[in-house]
Amino acid sequence: MKKNLLALSLALAFTSIPSILHAEADIGAGKEKAAQCASCHGETGNSLVSSFPKLAEQHPNYLVKQLLAFKSGARKDPLMSPIAEHLSKDDIADIAAYYGSEKIAANDVPVVDEDEDDATNKAKNAAAVQTLIAQGGGLYRNGDLSREVSACIACHGPLGEGNKPAGYPLLKSQHAEYLIKTLTDFKTDVRSNNPENMMHMIARKMTDEEIKAVSYRISMMK
Incomplete structure (x- = not known):
């Protein structure tokens, strides 16, 4: 019964997307x-x-x-769920339009160990980051068909711009830390609001190192 009610609520929520968008x-x-969102996501949607x-x-x-999804409970987060619960359809449409109109800020190159003082070790760490970024670039462009x-x-575009008509999100210049968490959540089924489990199937076959590498590469896209 609970599963049926959840399915019904999801269906009603997602069928209302076109009406909200139009x-x-x-x-x-x-x-x-969006002022209420600024403390976490930044005034212009560029979180610090x-x-x-x-x-x-x-x-x-x-x-x-x-x-x-946050509003309906299909996606859960201790911070976002209670906020979204009180947003009206107009609020959601307006906030989404505002953030969509702003420009995403580029990231600095990720640093492995910010507390490292030794110049030699710093150079090694910087080289390791560049190796990871290159590895992530290969995986982003080509995937690994041998492991499916x-x-x-294919979905997120050559520059991480996503595919708006298909509903695939823009990824470029996103924080690497957030991308790592998101892919890990898909891999471990913490996040479940994904059409046809596409991201779950992909993330489950990725190693933690690959998740880190592709996240680093995406964070550098502009």
């Missing part, structure tokens, strides 16, 4: 409403804390889908 979203109103995702430039239809790991480029 509503006249107000970017100005969205900026005002790498555990919180950047929302700037994200496709509004993707943001609407995620906010509806699809190439990220």
